[in-house]
Ligand SMILES: Nc1ncnc2c1ncn2[C@@H]1O[C@H](COP(=O)(O)OP(=O)(O)OP(=O)(O)O)[C@@H](O)[C@H]1O
């Protein structure tokens with residue numbers, strides 16, 4: 001397998017930040033797989049369909065194009081919650097596997113971040129990192145991010161969101177959120193972004209040797 005870095009972790013743990021930084025550092029393409037589930041949920045909501053309409057969700061997942069995402073819309077808070085509802089459907093997950101594995105199979109390698117990259121999508125990845133942080137830390141960071149963007153940032157509501165999403169993602173039967181047995185866990189609760197990036201680079205370098 002080519003040089004694949006698989007990054008998983010709970011909501012707002014900083015996996016996207018680390019995945020982007022590692023991809024830039026190693027000149028690898030990056031796929032934020034959460035966007036696939038967010039885009040699937042968004043397609044349903046925009047059509048006025050219910051989030052539990054499995055057939056429509058599978059059709060929406062199958063028609064996604066990786067180059068076609070309105071990231072600002074998809075990263076809205078309500079879309080994270082909606083994504084986690086469709087992500088619990090085994091048929092939706094199955095519809096998105098080939099797209100993710102195709103991305104990971106690029107000859108130069110790739111960085112993918114999500115919930116099941118190390119466990120299901122790329123079980124043979126050379127590097128697996130499970131990024132985590134205390135829920136309160138994650139909620140504080142997300143609230144700061146929203147406040148910086150001039151959006152509503154109610155810490156208590158965000159903390160509740162994060163906990164609810166983690167619980168649903170961990171409890172589902174299909175590809176639940178969990179660290180792969182051979183992943184290295186990186187707890188960033190007491191690390192700033194530069195420290196977390198340095199630690200992640202250390203993990204990658206060790207795995208490459
Ligand atoms: N180690 C860190 N210290 C401080 N802030 C951080 C750290 N890592 C990430 N952040 C900030 O926390 C917020 C969430 O990070 P990020 O978007 O990377 O998380 P994520 O796990 O990809 O989230 P999601 O699950 O919603 O996709 C961002 O504002 C980011 O800048």
Ligand SMILES: Nc1ccn([C@@H]2O[C@H](COP(=O)(O)O)[C@@H](O)[C@H]2O)c(=O)n1
Nearest residue numbers: 033034035037083084087114115116169
């Ligand atoms: N590999 C993945 C990635 C994401 N999900 C689900 O999508 C939701 C949104 O993901 P973010 O990373 O953008 O926060 C997330 O809560 C999961 O339910 C997934 O199941 N598998």
